[in-house]
Amino acid sequence: MITVREQAFAVWRLAVPYFRSAEKSVVHLGPFGPYRVKEGWIGCCLLLAVICAQCGQICLTVYFNQWNAVFFDALQNKDLPTFWRQLLVFSVIAAAFMVIAVYQLYLSQWLQIRWRRWMTHYYLDHWLDDGLHYRMRLSGDATDNPDQRIADDIAQFVDQTLTLGIGLLSAVGTLASFCVVLWGISNEVPLSISGYDLAVPGHLVWIAGALALLATVGSHLIGRRLIGLNFNHQRLGADFRFGLARVRMHSEQVALMRGERVERGLLTDHFVSIVANWHAIMGRQKILTFFTAGYNQIAVILPYIILAGPFFGGRIQLGTLMQTVGAFGQVQSSFSYFVNIYSSLATWKAVVDRLVGFESQIMLARDPMSRRGVKVGQAQSEVALSVADVHVQTPDGTQLLARTNFVVEAGKALLLKGPSGCGKTTLFRTISGFWPHSQGVVALAPNARVLVVPQKPYLPLGSLRTAVAYPATAFDVPDERISDALGKVGLGYLLQSLDRVEQWSDALSLGEQQRIAFARALLTRPDVLLMDEATSALDELSEAALFRRLRAELPEAAIVSVGHRSSLSTLHHDSINLVSPLAMAQTA
Known part of the structure; x- marks a missing residue:
């Protein structure tokens, strides 16, 4: 009372x-x-x-x-x-x-x-x-x-x-x-x-x-x-x-x-x-x-x-x-x-x-005492992202991932594979520092910029220019850069609609929304790019073209992808199979 x-x-x-x-x-x-x-x-x-x-x-x-x-x-x-x-x-x-x-x-x-x-x-x-x-x-x-x-x-x-x-x-x-x-x-x-x-x-x-x-x-x-x-x-x-x-x-x-x-x-x-x-x-x-x-x-x-x-x-x-x-x-x-x-x-x-x-x-x-989770440190030279002995759990304490370890050097791409529900998306939340139910160490290159590209990108209310420039404001990104990025991801036909205000999450197909996410990556130019099934709505040829474009435009970026397609293996330098105790128990 x-x-x-x-x-x-x-x-x-x-x-x-x-x-x-x-x-x-x-x-x-x-x-x-x-x-x-x-x-x-x-x-x-x-x-x-x-x-x-x-x-x-x-x-x-x-x-x-x-x-x-x-x-x-x-x-x-x-x-x-x-x-x-x-x-x-x-x-x-x-x-x-x-x-x-x-x-x-x-x-x-x-x-x-x-x-x-x-x-x-x-x-x-x-x-x-x-x-x-x-x-x-x-x-x-x-x-x-x-x-x-x-x-x-x-x-x-x-x-x-x-x-x-x-x-x-x-x-x-x-x-x-x-x-x-x-x-x-x-x-x-x-x-x-x-x-x-x-x-x-x-x-x-x-x-x-x-x-x-x-x-x-x-x-x-x-x-x-x-x-x-x-x-x-x-x-x-x-x-x-x-x-x-x-x-x-x-x-x-x-x-x-x-x-x-x-x-x-x-x-x-x-x-x-x-x-x-x-x-x-x-x-x-x-x-x-x-x-x-x-x-x-x-x-x-x-x-x-x-x-x-x-x-x-x-x-x-x-x-x-x-x-x-x-x-x-x-x-x-x-x-x-x-x-x-x-x-x-x-x-x-x-x-x-x-x-x-x-x-x-x-x-x-x-x-700060409430921010449980992994410890974030500074990676050694040439290493963009390091994940060491990371454990990931659900809020009720169920183990998703145990002793996960991998290193991604600058300019390299790593594919994370595993059965659905094994905790791949939650691992990205952990690396980003938001998942409190985790332990271990995540190290990033000094002053590294991290960008997460989800399966369904978020498109804010407003004009298309605002949606493409996000998370920057439309005023921070010159029109020529926005136009260039849209053209490189195959959305040049949307240039005439940059100032149109609409519910773009409804007006654009999921494939078009995923292309906009790639355009954002070109504009943001992150040091570490985490892609969570970011091409699931695209055909394999478009998927390969977009990954090649990323490698050409961001040669120093470290890319970590989550996906199920076998075609993704050829677009990455290495791959890891994540094994979850929970997924193994469900399969058994």
Whole structure:
């Protein structure tokens, strides 16, 4: 069970880094020109402006409460000049309140988007740093849907933190201001019970506080289950969206295999969980709403009941009655802040818990102690890649490869062969330094650049130029180099489509995608090239032509390939048969 102190520390850890940020941003100050200012300072100034606007609204509310006494006394006394004068005063108060409310909203929204932009960049920089996103996935962490954490949870955290924080400040400020007013009125109007007057200092304040305390405790007891339900609501919704996205991404395979019925069943199962969780939220929300709505209705009528005796007895004027009712309502509402926002507070806490969990997993994956796996060293001269006594296991501890050893010199090509499931692809993950369930030593040439070419290349969203230049940006690679690389891998006919934006993973065949992967290798010019069945969709003649092109363009590169075709043996200098204890056991 997380304590209030731990929760406050979590919110502090999430919120404060933005306001301490030393990142410089350009600010335009009208005719004075642009200035480069620390982003943290900008955030602090905007927050201070929003707080000042809220304090201004509290002052206007107090003044309006005093105006109530004068205005309603004028009505009771039929004082027409005072009536018109107070209407003019009201116009000034209303205009000031409108201006402050508009600019508070504007400045709050400005702060929200700047804060959200900074947090989004912060989490993206950490999540996408040095393959951290992949390490989190391979380590089997409990962080679900990181895309939803970054896209939705950050926006909700910023919005709700500002809303709840400013609301709390308003409640405290209003309580402090109106307690003084209500305490003074309580001393002027004694507590009357069955015709007896009791001199209880500040009795109206104590009544409002006691009522709100009871309501707060009741709201917590009723609504605390909403925190977990809202957490599950966000997670289940993200899982459902991810399932829909996967069907869209793999729509060709689903359609060709007539898998719509299965996909519909899987998606329906996800949605059934959403519906069940939503019904649980509805039930709990219904009870909470009954409680809070009943409490609010009692709070509206209670001050009239308390003051009915003194008013009808002629001891107070109508203006005093209305001022007291207004002040009592403000104090009661301030005391009842957590009652009125309990549902929003439950949603906000779920958002905070998800972001804290996501950040904790990022820090855990970044910790050097958590990066288990092979040791990476520096190879001897003339050796581009050395694998010494490498053991590879599955996450559950099953042995895939044991005592794997080989050396690849610069300019040489090695073919790794073995039965399916023996761990060839996992060995490439190990060499790249991402597979945590491994032991041994991998040595690379000094400052060696490693490029992995998978069986199905990844094509990012955007133009074809972006897809070919990846992992570099399209701006980093000259057009003539891109055109030359496409021509050398047999994709010259795509040159006219370089600026076309499309889902290229759907528009191009797997064979064309594999040719693009070869074009990337020509552009990247790695020292070590790891090819995982990179020509499986190509015919043998095209495969041989592409390998010869690689050898001609990258004569010093060390190539390690995984493949099953016998024709690959003639395209490599040497080959190794990998034997897996798991594969042998399955064969037996």
